[in-house]
Amino acid sequence: MRKLQAEIQGRRTEAAVYAVLSQGGAAAATMTPVDTSTLINSHFVEIKADGNKVTGRNGYTARYAAAVHDAPGTLKGQPRTDFGRTGNQSEYGPMRPVAFGGGTGVGDYWDPNAEPQFLTKGFDQIAADVPRILRNAYRAFDRRS
Structure with a gap:
């Protein structure tokens, strides 16, 4: 046992x-x-x-x-929008534009x-x-x- x-x-x-x-x-x-x-x-x-x-x-x-x-x-089914880039000017002079991130521009959020x-x-x-x-x-x- x-x-x-x-x-x-x-x-x-x-x-x-x-x-x-x-x-x-x-x-x-x-x-x-x-x-x-x-x-x-x-x-x-x-x-x-x-x-x-x-x-x-x-x-x-x-x-x-x-x-x-x-x-x-809440983003389910919405397209992955490309959020673009930051501007290329700052108070300190020109700067390289940087991607905001978060959106690849490909497909939808979630499946x-x-x-x-x-x-x-x-x-x-x-x-x-x-x-x-x-x-x-x-x-x-x-x-x-």
Whole structure:
């Protein structure tokens, strides 16, 4: 019995937590904004086992990920306008014009399926399925053993 309990608390539970995280991450990926693919390619899943507790994290390592996740999405579908350049005069004399930034002039902001709060919404989509995902993960582990 102790051996079974240790196994359930260990590899089986880690596999079950991973199953939930991967399903939630997959749902989130369909709503993640994609421009250069840096954000979507920075996705990670982390599982930690500490004694008889297993925790998991799902996220993105791109440094701007939190800002995009929390963005209101008000520019969704609008063209990426080129904002132009600064003037070439200052009170100190001529200067080199510099691009304002923020607009590439190519494509639209966000993509058609992108959603603000994409990671949260991805896990909200699978919340009702979590018991089934866990059950299937534990059963699949039993079949492999």
